[in-house]
Amino acid sequence: xxxxxxxxxxxxxxxxxxxxxxxxxxxxxxxxxxxxxxxxxxxxxxxxxxxxxxxxxxxxxxxxxxxxxxxxxxxxxxxxxxxxxxxxxxxxxxxxxxxxxxxxxxxxxxxxxxxxxxxxxxxxxxxxxxxxxxxxxxxxxxxxxxxxxxxxxxxxxxxxxxxxxxxxxxxxxxxxxxxxxxxxxxxxxxxxxxxxxxxxxxxxxxxxxxxxxxxxxxxxxxxxxxxxxxxxxxxxxxxxxxxxxxxxxxxxxxxxxxxxxxxxxxxxxxxxxxxxxxxxxxxxxxxxxxxxxxxxxxxxxxxxxxxxxxxxxxxxxxxxxxxxxxxxxxxxxxxxxxxxxxxxxxxxxxxxxxxxxxxxxxxxxxxxxxxxxxxxxxxxxxxxxxxxxxxxxxxxxxxxxxxxxxxxxxxxxxxxxxxxxxxxxxxxxxxxxxxxxxxxxxxxxxxxxxxxxxxxxxxxxxxxxxxxxx
Numbered sequence: 001x002x003x004x005x006x007x008x009x010x011x012x013x014x015x016x017x018x019x020x021x022x023x024x025x026x027x028x029x030x031x032x033x034x035x036x037x038x039x040x041x042x043x044x045x046x047x048x049x050x051x052x053x054x055x056x057x058x059x060x061x062x063x064x065x066x067x068x069x070x071x072x073x074x075x076x077x078x079x080x081x082x083x084x085x086x087x088x089x090x091x092x093x094x095x096x097x098x099x100x101x102x103x104x105x106x107x108x109x110x111x112x113x114x115x116x117x118x119x120x121x122x123x124x125x126x127x128x129x130x131x132x133x134x135x136x137x138x139x140x141x142x143x144x145x146x147x148x149x150x151x152x153x154x155x156x157x158x159x160x161x162x163x164x165x166x167x168x169x170x171x172x173x174x175x176x177x178x179x180x181x182x183x184x185x186x187x188x189x190x191x192x193x194x195x196x197x198x199x200x201x202x203x204x205x206x207x208x209x210x211x212x213x214x215x216x217x218x219x220x221x222x223x224x225x226x227x228x229x230x231x232x233x234x235x236x237x238x239x240x241x242x243x244x245x246x247x248x249x250x251x252x253x254x255x256x257x258x259x260x261x262x263x264x265x266x267x268x269x270x271x272x273x274x275x276x277x278x279x280x281x282x283x284x285x286x287x288x289x290x291x292x293x294x295x296x297x298x299x300x301x302x303x304x305x306x307x308x309x310x311x312x313x314x315x316x317x318x319x320x321x322x323x324x325x326x327x328x329x330x331x332x333x334x335x336x337x338x339x340x341x342x343x344x345x346x347x348x349x350x351x352x353x354x355x356x357x358x359x360x361x362x363x364x365x366x367x368x369x370x371x372x373x374x375x376x377x378x379x380x381x382x383x384x385x386x387x388x389x390x391x392x393x394x395x396x397x398x399x400x401x402x403x404x405x406x407x408x409x410x411x412x413x414x415x416x417x418x419x420x421x422x423x424x425x426x427x428x429x430x431x432x433x434x435x436x437x438x439x440x441x442x443x444x445x446x447x448x449x450x451x452x453x454x455x456x457x458x459x460x461x462x463x464x465x466x467x468x469x470x
Contacts, residue, residue, distance in 0.1 A: 009077045014163045020066040021160045024153035027059035110146040158186040165189045198282040214238040220260035246272035298364045305357045312350035319343035
């Protein structure tokens with residue numbers, strides 16, 4: 001029952017998060033359409049700007065409802081995971097702060113009717129931000145700030161990617177991650193995407209950031225009263241400026257004029273440095289040789305260097321022989337010195353090649369020794385485990401034998417005690433019998449001695465004949 005409810009709640013969270021992201025993107029698109037078309041649509045009696053404003057406000061209200069419903073499902077999921085606790089326990093200060101921040105971010109949107117201030121519409125000037133004719137430039141700055149802050153709604157992208165990723169949906173991922181104490185957050189999902197699809201992920205992020213920053217720069221520069229706003233407030237110029245700032249080139253032919261535009265360019269430069277570093281890491285990983293390619297490459301290098309070492313050793317022997325022959329023939333000193341120089345050069349080349357071969361073999365051995373060491377450690381651990389199991393079995397058998405010995409000793413002690421008790425009873429009976437026999441013998445001896453000392457008389461002792469006959 002709990003597993004079924006948990007599954008349904010996860011599906012509801014995924015659906016609500018996708019709907020919230022779609023609603024947020026719809027509001028941003030409506031805001032962009034409003035800001036771009038407002039100078040051309042703001043005519044007497046036109047209700048298009050008002051309709052666009054109402055659509056933005058309606059999308060914002062729907063987004064707030066979806067955010068509240070998402071957190072309601074999240075709290076119910078917390079209650080199920082923690083064995084039906086009270087919902088007030090789930091409302092921690094951190095959760096309340098997160099919900100409040102999300103609602104504040106999602107409620108931000110430009111409001112009011114728009115009208116151009118300080119400029120006239122013509123074909124050469126960029127489309128400025130419009131504002132009502134009864135408001136000043138301070139309210140224009142406010143509308144501009146609210147329009148740019150609407151892009152904060154894109155924080156829902158990371159939540160949608162997390163809830164719809166195969167990492168979170170896979171039961172095997174979750175079970176193995178729980179065994180290894182890994183939290184499935186957006187950071188982990190982003191690492192998985194960068195490891196699996198590095199080029200695609202970076203390309204999508206860079207394109208989205210480029211277009212968003214370019215439009216924000218156009219929006220910032222479009223309402224500037226300076227003459228250069230006609231140049232920097234165009235979309236094509238903004239795309240160029242953002243691109244050269246993102247790549248940290250900075251030709252200096254175009255520069256932002258407003259504080260908002262400078263802030264956008266500064267943020268673009270920081271993101272460009274970060275993305276360039278990630279791009280370099282991805283390209284390096286792509287161009288790096290894998291294990292098999294490294295093995296083949298270093299094997300061929302080793303063969304080539306071995307050939308060169310053999311040739312160098314042969315050159316050393318040849319020069320030694322030529323020098324020896326020159327010494328035997330006692331030729332001129334110039335030929336002797338020439339052979340000495342050749343011998344020294346051959347020895348230098350031979351040593352250099354041997355050193356190069358040693359370095360290559362050390363590198364190859366380091367590259368190969370790591371998996372080999374891992375295999376050795378696995379074998380050692382397996383042997384240790386087998387030895388441990390055998391030792392456990394021997395200890396168990398020794399314990400069983402000790403138990404049997406203790407039982408035998410106990411039985412032997414009982415038998416000895418019984419035998420001793422029997423022997424003691426027999427000895428007591430023998431002593432009693434001997435004492436009794438000794439008493440009877442002494443009594444008999446005493447009676448015999450009495451009879452000998454006092455023999456009876458015949459008259460008194462002999463009975464009468466009749467009596468005797470009777």
